[in-house]
Amino acid sequence: MSRSFKTVDLFAGPGGLAEGFSSLRNAEGKRIFDIALSVEKEPSAFATLRLRAFTRQFTALPDCYYQYLAGEITRQTLADRYPEEWKAAEDETAMLELGTEDAQQALDPCLDRIRKEADGDTIVIGGPPCQAYSLVGRARNRGIKNYDPATDHRHFLYREYIRILGRLQPIAFVMENVKGMLSSRVKGESIFERVLNDLRAAGGEPDSYTVNGGAKVGHSAA
Numbered sequence: 001m002s003r004s005f006k007t008v009d010l011f012a013g014p015g016g017l018a019e020g021f022s023s024l025r026n027a028e029g030k031r032i033f034d035i036a037l038s039v040e041k042e043p044s045a046f047a048t049l050r051l052r053a054f055t056r057q058f059t060a061l062p063d064c065y066y067q068y069l070a071g072e073i074t075r076q077t078l079a080d081r082y083p084e085e086w087k088a089a090e091d092e093t094a095m096l097e098l099g100t101e102d103a104q105q106a107l108d109p110c111l112d113r114i115r116k117e118a119d120g121d122t123i124v125i126g127g128p129p130c131q132a133y134s135l136v137g138r139a140r141n142r143g144i145k146n147y148d149p150a151t152d153h154r155h156f157l158y159r160e161y162i163r164i165l166g167r168l169q170p171i172a173f174v175m176e177n178v179k180g181m182l183s184s185r186v187k188g189e190s191i192f193e194r195v196l197n198d199l200r201a202a203g204g205e206p207d208s209y210t211v212n213g214g215a216k217v218g219h220s221a222a
């Protein structure tokens, strides 16, 4: 039997990335990436995220799903008609602000459970929000009076992603991001290099590593 991977989607938005991952099936028709948990803070994106988690519970969508989309029934009616499927969607989605103490307390037991149930076969997908790094976001930030990138917590949300990698110990992760991340700097230091260094440190790499055929490159944990 082929392997399947319990997948955790962080900063999930409405769930586009998870939608792609979960659509992949093996020869037996089983999902290769089983979305175990998606985390998003923004209510309208979260509403879509949960609805999509609900639809994943079905092989063929029920008529009332389309009635809901057409505005003929409410979301509550949909949930009441399919309570088990709705409960599964609730269990797979969390509306939390990553990087906060409350989110950490709510998430850590879930991550531990997922890791145990998957026997280590887990994957992390998603990426820290891009408004602080993206070219458009940076142009906007320049228009904000007294904007200081060093105090913009969005630059450092990637650390929560890395903390979760450490907790879950996935076999692989995909950190989605934007072009501007390569050129983004805080206090003259490249954010991209900082992210790479923090990732290497979290992965337990020694103090220096080799690239491109042997040149030694030093790095330190931030």
Ligand SMILES: C[S@@+](CC[C@H](N)C(=O)[O-])C[C@H]1O[C@@H](n2cnc3c(N)ncnc32)[C@H](O)[C@@H]1O
Residues within 6 Å of the ligand: 011, 012, 013, 014, 015, 016, 017, 018, 039, 040, 041, 042, 045, 096, 097, 098, 099, 126, 127, 128, 129, 130, 157, 176
């Ligand atoms: C680029 S979108 C994600 C897109 C998503 N991967 C997809 O494929 O649909 C980034 C999302 O991160 C969310 N976000 C930003 N800061 C967050 C935080 N601290 N905790 C949770 N979600 C956050 C935003 O609300 C936004 O929906």
